[in-house]
Structures are given as structure tokens and as C-alpha cells.
Amino acid sequence: MSLDVYQRLLALSQARAVPAASRAHRHLSPRPWLLTGYHLAGEPSAPVAIRYGSFRDSPKLLTVAEPRDRALRFAALGGLARDLATYLSRYTVTEPVVRATGSGRELEVDHCCVDAPQLVVPNEATAHWVGLLGQYLRTLDDPVLAAAGAHLGWIASRRHLPGSSVLLTATDLLTAHWRTGQLPTEDGHLGRLLAWIEPPAGTDAWQAARDAEAMPPAGPASDPSWDQVVLRPALERAKQQGDVRRLKLAAAEVLDGAWRDTWAAIDLVRMLPPGEHVAKRWESDRWSWTRHRERVLAGTVSFSARLSDVPAYRYLHELETRTAALERQMALDDPLVMARYLATGEAVAGVVIKRDPEHTVVNAGGRSVLRPLLWVRTAAAFDRPAGTDLWWGKVGMTVRASTDDTVELMVTSGAVTRPKLGLLPDTDAEVVLAPFGPLQYFPDNLPDELPWPTRSSRPKAPPEPEQDDDLDTDLHTAVPAAVATAAPGPGGTPQADLTPGRVPEPRAVPSSTVTSDGSAASNSTAAPGGSRGSW
């Protein structure tokens, strides 16, 4: 996108981030639950310290005096699980909603939660860690921990859906609304990003970003030298003398920066007026939360490591539908996003110089139908071919011809009857014709015969021995290990999917996607015109 590059260059030369959006494109809950923390190096299942809660000034702090001791770890995580349950219990109020079912003609009353929980973390790595923690907790026997695991699993599964705001990362919040002049990989550092957007008085973004790098990392991996110099003595003191004060102090000190930065990111985005479609997208999250709660109550929550064919098809279909819908909605909500399409030439801005509302053509049936014509003067040549479809709000048109500074368009929908001719733009009106019409509908009907084998034809590897999964880094084996992470995925054992001689591929699906019967996507079970209509 040339606009991205232009904005980055602008930011680089001004040494300050430039706005990439003028509306907030993520839903921001009035009471989000923030989480920031560290785990032991290389061991995501062994948290050292987690700071969490929905109150900026009174966060809760969880510390584990010996992260490799299961009993201590479970006790600490139990506190987090109960607090999470308390937070989630605020979102149980439902309201009746009338929805179309069946062929779309019958109506039924369904109940949807009036609001849904929202988790905000500092960066992508922490969001990934939340998913891993959920996956780990679900393997445990403790009902409180397993329930928290199921909730975290649902939260993490929403992260991969475009347009979902259940799990937000502060870095994504900021990169969606501002453009910096640094490397895109450097945008993953929350402190650097904030330095670009709001450099402290008297410093430019370069210096401020370098200063931000010197601060403790936002996690979940801690600074190796901090591990050596601070954490190790603190942990030893906690273990030997039962004195956790030093550990708590050290943890509070290093996590404070990320905690405040995450709140700062939320504050910055809150200053933007919300985009019109944000509430609609949040509605889809509310439906998903409602369904998740129903499954939790019915005890039918399930997660699979890998989707089988039809659920995978539906999941990919949902990703595509959501991606297209999100692009369209953001562009229609926000001129700064629409500018991206103007820059690439997909959209066109100009002034209507001539109209012919009475123009008619003879359709295939031999009847003469009204197809008004418009001529638009543009600043730059419109270089898409004749036949390209463009929309102005609900009015659809087709490009008939274009020259260096004019485009000739024929209106094909939205204003092709005499009563509706008033909807056409007036002469001398400034218009932006966009490649986004009324919402697109992609049917997800499957053919009768699936074009792919319904069962994996790959040879199955011999089953992996399961018995020694309980090997852990435990120093004390007081609590018998009860881990049975046998993934009941359709691939059998993990090895079945790693064909010999191939590099393991990046995950195609989130680590814990709700299975088809669970239908994490509120859309996939709804009838046409039901909740899908919201997209």
C-alpha cells in the first residue's frame, strides 16, 4: 500500500507518528481486564509474576515463589482463575433478540448477553501466552483451573478472527491507528510505539524510542540479566525463608511499565470517536460469548488442536468473510482508511460535472430500463478498465469510460427508478466512489460431494507413548503429575502431521480453535440472514 509507505516516510521525517485512522476501529470495553506478566524463561506454563485486573490503580499481583513447583503454581493460578471468574460473572445479563431462522421467514426469540468481557494485553507475545496458559490449565484436573482454561481458550480463539475485540493487544491497538517511521518489527515493542506517538516533551521519537528500549521488557519473556541479578536472589529468598516481599516488590517494579503503557494505549484510542461499524462487530463477539457461556454451562466446551476438513473449511470461510467485511467497514467508517484505496486507485474522488438521469438502456428481456449516467471530474486518471463496479453509498455504478480527468459512470442499482432518482448526487457535488458496496454475502454452501478426501490419506505414525508426559521440571514432586495432554485431534498423534523431511509449518489455525460442534463462530450455526447478516 503506497499510503502506508507515504505515512511512514512522513513519520520518519517528522520524527513523530502520523495518524493512520481517524476513528477507533476496535471496541473498547468500559471495564477491560488487563493482564501483563512474566513466565520462567522457556517455560510458558510456569508463571513467575502476573499483574492483572480491571482497575488501573489497584492491580492484583500474582507471584509464584517457586515457579517450577506445581503446588505453588496451582495455588497462585487458582487465585487468578477465581478473579477471572468474578470478572466474567459480570457479563451474564442477557437480553431477548428476535432473529430470523430457517429460510429467513420465521422469527424466533434468542437471548444474547448485553455485553461481553474484554482482555487487553501489552503485546502479541503475551496474547499468545494467554492461549498457552489456557491450553495448559485445561489439562489439569482442578475444576476451577480447568474452567479458567476454557475461558482463556475461548478468549484466545477470538484473537485470530479479524474484527473481534475480545482479546486486544496494545501494540495492535496503536499500529491500527498510527503509523511510525521505524521498522515494522520494531512496532511490536509497546514502549517504542508509545514513544513515537507521544514523545515526552523535549525529545524526538528516535531518542524517546531508545529510552523506551532501556525499560524492562513488556513480557512474557523477562530480561535475562534481570533473571540473573534480581529474580534468582528473590526466588531463593522466597523459597528458603518464605519471605516473598522482595519477589513481590521486584515483580511489581518490572511489570509496572507494561501495565501503565497498556492503559496509555487504551486511553489514546479512546480519544478517537468510535467507527460506526464497531458496535456491529462487537455484537458478533457478544453472540460468541453467549454461545461460549451456554457451552460452559452445558459442559460441552471442547477444543481441538487441529480442525478436520469441514470445520477447517468453515473456519477459513469465516476468516475470509470477516477480512472482507472488516476492510469494507473500516473504509466506509473512516476517510483515512478510505484514502488507502484512493492511493492505490481502487477508489476515486472527484466532482460530478454532468448528469443524465433520464438515460435508458434495453435490458435482456427487451424492456427499456432507467440507467442514469454520471460524469465525474477526477484529479488523477482513473486507470481501472471499463466495467469496474463502484459504489457511492448504496448507489452502485459501472464505469463506462474514463479519460485523463473524467470518468463516465452508469448507475446500475440503488437509484434506477424514478422515485429514487433523488438519491443521485447533484451536479457539482464532491463524491468518493469506493469499491465497497452494500455488504457482501458469501454463501458457504458445501457441495454434495466434497472435493477433497474426508479422511486423511497420510500414513499414520505409530502412536506416541503417552505414559511419560508427566515429566516436568518439578523440583518437588509432592503433587503427583496429572498431565494428560493427549491431543484428541483427528490427526492422531502430532507426528502424523509432520511428514518426514518437512519443516513444521506455521500454525494454520489457532492453537485452540473450538470444534465445529462447538461452533466458536456464532455465524456458522445461524441460518442465512441470521447473525451472518450482521456481516
Place this chain on the structure above:
Amino acid sequence: MDPRRIAGLLDAPGCRRRQALDAAQVDLGLLAEAIGAPPGGQSPYARERDGTFTHLATARLPELVGRHLGIDCEAAVETSELPVGAGLWVWREPKLRLRELPVTPEQVVLAGDGTLLFPVVIRSYACLDGHADPAKVAGTARELAVVVAALRQAAPVPERISSRCLLVLPRNFGLAPVGTLLDVAPQVRRLGWSLAQLDAVDLPARLRTPQLAGPSLVSALAEVEARFGDGCPSCPMYTHCRQDAERTGTVARAGGAAANLCGPVGVAAHALALAHGERTPSGEAEQAIADELARAAAAYGWAVGSTSASTGSVGSTGSTGSAAGRSAR
């Protein structure tokens, strides 16, 4: 130099400075000190976990080698040269070479089926539900490529070293080892290309001086041109080159996408001047870049104009272009 460092060549393709750094075998500790880079290092907890898992996995290696490579073997045997035949060997601190560069891995584990030798590597990042972190696997594959290439150089018959390697990882959240076959042939080929580039590097005479340290080391490196890009944060010279790029206002400081679009226009101020029509493009290439950026500038000007009209909160642009009212619904 350890395989990881040589593998780092693949992170920064086309950067002459990085190539010079490795061709001259500059001591990275001295370099970090000279440019004032933050200290790196590994967490003691990561080291402990690494050690524990390596110990556990080594004990289970014969079983994993049997399952994935079909080789029946007993516990690993110590060796001090490239082994022949069938079995499992550990070669501690081999002195290998890759072209002219010394390659000194801590140890190389090899499994042989009589004709081919397969490198085996143990890493302690988790394999969750059959998936390991792709970035880490890719890093391991690059390091393995260095080992495979160095072993091939040492072997009397290079083809006897297979590019198929056995990667052993802990499974899920525990420490039970699982094996996966990893073919690093593509990485070996890429490495060959990178090394050929390395041979072509004209080292400044000063870099050949032994015991170069401090500011003289930095200035010697600065004589070679750097190519700033998205892979730079993993390079030991990153903080130095970054400051260079910031001082000169290089387009590449804003990332690969910007550098690719701007092509021959290397300075951000020049690119912006082209976008705003304040600079006459020289030649067709610059004309094309100017057209593309001018379009973006006009679109941005239109959008900012229309937002400041409606919200009044977004200001500060240096763009031209008509600030037309927002008419899209």
C-alpha cells in the same frame, strides 16, 4: 564461530557490512562493547531447562532415532572424527571449517545407517500439539544447514552427510522428547550462495588487523556499506547501523516495504519532495515513484482535510493535495 553466528548471514541478505563482520571474524563481545550495545545473554533458567532437557533427551535418543530414521542403535558413542557405518555418535567440539571460516559447535550428534549420516539436534523450545514455533524451527534449520555444510566439507564423500536432520523437542508443557525430521537442503543451498557472496567481500585493510577494538573497530566496519532492513534487529551491529540510518534519514529505516517502493530514491526527504512535487524526478524510475507517492500524498491530504473538518483533532501534515469534503457515506 558457532553455527548460529554463521547462520545469521541468512538473516541479512545483501548487507556488505554484515558480511565483512563475519569474513573478518570480529569478536562480537568486543564489538558490543565498542558500539555500546545492550548486553545479550541467556537467562539462567533457560540454561537450566536446556541442560535438563538435553540430559533427558540424550538418554532417549536411540529410541527416537529408531522410530524416525529406522536405525537400530545403542546409546551414543563418543567419537573424535567423522564416523563410518551404522550407529549413534557424539562428536564433542569438532573443529570444522566452512570455506575459510572456522565452525565450532559444542557438539554434533550423528546417526548413521551404514551409508548416510543424519545430524541430530536437541532444542528445548516446546512442540505443542505437534507444532513448534515456526520462527524458532526456522532458526534451528539455518544452524543445522551450517553444520551439514561444514560436515560435508570435512567428509571424504560429501553426499554421505544427509540434509535430513532429526530435531528433538520437548512435547507440550512437559519434558518428554519428541522427534521430527527436518530437511535443511534449501537452507544449505542458500548458505552456499551467502558464502559465495562472503568470498567476494573486499575487506578494508584495517579490518584485517588483529586485535582491533573500540572506536577503530567501529570506524573500520563503517567503511563497508550497510543495507538496513527488516532482518536487522537480530544483527550485532543493529544499534550502530540504526543510528546511522536515523542520522542520514534513509528510507530503509522505515522498513523493507518503504525501501522497495522508493527504489533508487534512498533518502526519505527526497522521496517526500518527489511526492509533494517539490523536486523534479530524474529519469523514468523516479517519475514512477513520484507518481505513486503523489497519489498517496493527495489521498492523505484529502482524508486529513476531511477529518480535521469533522473532528478537528488530527493536524500536522506536510502534504499538499486538495482537501475535498468527505462525501462518501
